[in-house]
Amino acid sequence: MGTGLTSERDRKELALEHCRRVNAGDVDALLELYGEDVVFADPVGGDEGAGLRALRAHYEEAFAAGLRVEPGEPVAAQDGAHTFVPVTSVTDYAPLGPRFAERGWLVPPDDPSGKRLRRTCMLLLRVDETGLIREARTFWGRSDVDVID
Amino acid sequence: MPDEAFRKAMALEYARRLNERDVEGALALFTDDVVFEDPVGRPPTIGKEALRRHLVMSVDNQVHESPRVSVTSMCGRFVVTETRVVLRTPAVLKFHIIGIVEFGEDGLGHHVQAFWGMTDMTVGEGRPAEPASRST
Numbered sequence: 001m002g003t004g005l006t007s008e009r010d011r012k013e014l015a016l017e018h019c020r021r022v023n024a025g026d027v028d029a030l031l032e033l034y035g036e037d038v039v040f041a042d043p044v045g046g047d048e049g050a051g052l053r054a055l056r057a058h059y060e061e062a063f064a065a066g067l068r069v070e071p072g073e074p075v076a077a078q079d080g081a082h083t084f085v086p087v088t089s090v091t092d093y094a095p096l097g098p099r100f101a102e103r104g105w106l107v108p109p110d111d112p113s114g115k116r117l118r119r120t121c122m123l124l125l126r127v128d129e130t131g132l133i134r135e136a137r138t139f140w141g142r143s144d145v146d147v148i149d
Numbered sequence: 150m151p152d153e154a155f156r157k158a159m160a161l162e163y164a165r166r167l168n169e170r171d172v173e174g175a176l177a178l179f180t181d182d183v184v185f186e187d188p189v190g191r192p193p194t195i196g197k198e199a200l201r202r203h204l205v206m207s208v209d210n211q212v213h214e215s216p217r218v219s220v221t222s223m224c225g226r227f228v229v230t231e232t233r234v235v236l237r238t239p240a241v242l243k244f245h246i247i248g249i250v251e252f253g254e255d256g257l258g259h260h261v262q263a264f265w266g267m268t269d270m271t272v273g274e275g276r277p278a279e280p281a282s283r284s285t
Contacts, residue, residue, distance in 0.1 A: 008266040045224025072231070075247050076266035078190030084247040084264045086218060086231055105223070122220050122229040122247060124264075139229045139249075141221030143153045 006131050008076035011083035014133070015125055019071040019087065025063045027056055035132040042138040043121075046105075065091040081128075087121045087138075093147065100145065109147050120144045150225030151256045157219045159258070160230040160250065164214035172204045179258040187263040188246075211237035226251050245269040 006014075014033065021030040031052055040055055041048040049058060059067075072086030093115040100117075101108040109115050119140050126135035151159075159178055166174040176197055179185075185194040185203065194203050212234065219230040227249055234244040244265050251260040 008268045012268070044222040044227060046222075073245065075245055075264050075269045077264045078188045078266050080190070082189060082264060086247070120218060120220055122218075122231070124249075139220050139222050139227060141153045141223060143157070144220045 006080060006127055006129065008083075010131060011076045011081075011125070011127055012074040012085075014127060014131065015074040015083045015085040015123065016071055018123075018125070018133075019069045019085070022059075022067060022069050025067075027059050027063060030059060031056060033133050034136075035128060035134045038134055038136065040136040040138075042136075043140045044137050045141075046103075061095070062091060065094070065096060067091045081126050082124065083127070084122060084124050087123050089119045089121060090148075091117050093117055097147065105142050106145050106147060112147075115147050115149065118146045118148045150254055151252050152225070153221040153228075155256065156221055156228035156250070156252060159252075159256075160219045160228050160248075161216055163250075163258075164216045164232065167204065167207065168213055170208045172201060172208060175204055176201055179261075180253060180255065183257075183259060183261065185261045187261065188265050189262050190266075207236070209238070213237075228252075241273055243271045 018030070018033055021033065034052060034055060036052050037050070038052065038055055039050045040058070042058065049055060067089060069087050069089045074083050074085035076083045093112045097106065097108065097112060097117050100106045121138050121140040121144065124137045124139070125133050128134050163175055163178055179197065179200065181197050183197060183200055185200050187194065194200050215233040217231040217233065219228055221228050229247065229249050232246045232248060234246055236242040246263050246265040246269065248264065249262045250258045253259045
């Protein structure tokens with residue numbers, strides 16, 4: 001984890017802007033917030049990736065599943081680099097749900113039609129001195145994902 | 150590694166013990182060589198003796214922690230908790246904190262990172278300002 005020079009206010013606004021661009025479903029606009037060598041984990045301890053191409057594939061799949069996010073109030077570290085924001089995300093059940101079920105991350109519903117996935121997450125972003133995101137780590141576990149109607 | 154329920158319970162138990170001024174009980178949740186970054190970006194408190202001094206100071210300042218949401222990770226190592234913290238002496242200080250606790254296989258906290266900035270702290274009884282109105 002490196003250090004940068006961005007202000008607390010800028011980092012918090014970046015976290016909220018990230019959520020706005022996710023909800024806009026515009027992957028190009030979203031990726032403008034990231035550095036080319038970004039590393040990411042969603043969830044931490046599960047799927048990890050590196051680079052804009054991998055991140056694009058990650059979000060294109062999520063957007064195709066109707067990803068919507070609702071951020072809470074972000075905080076900022078005193079290292080000039082990190083911001084942390086609570087996020088609740090909802091997607092269609094497919095295609096992520098069956099994959100999560102295969103990995104033992106959730107119990108699949110008897111009838112998945114019309115079902116959605118709701119995840120309670122904490123998104124940790126590390127930004128560089130230019131304000132680009134260099135690392136994104138989304139924390140959630142088995143007990144933080146629900147299948148909802 | 151400790152399961153998710155254990156990790157979430159630990160986050161609540163830490164707050165409960167600290168709110169009851171049970172410093173030794175709170176310390177028992179951590180390993181002897183714990184690294185405690187509170188806040189991230191400042192020099193960490195390293196080791197249980199140093200953490201004891203940190204926690205004694207907190208309870209002397211009438212700390213009260215109100216944990217909100219906790220989430221975990223798929224690797225068995227982390228719990229992340231959003232917490233509101235109030236200190237009542239020498240003045241009322243309110244903090245909005247998101248903290249990570251990293252566990253070892255022993256079920257103890259090995260590394261704590263408390264993320265909060267100057268814009269996440271308010272003096273007095275007022276509610277913390279919204280991010281857009283902050284100047285830092």
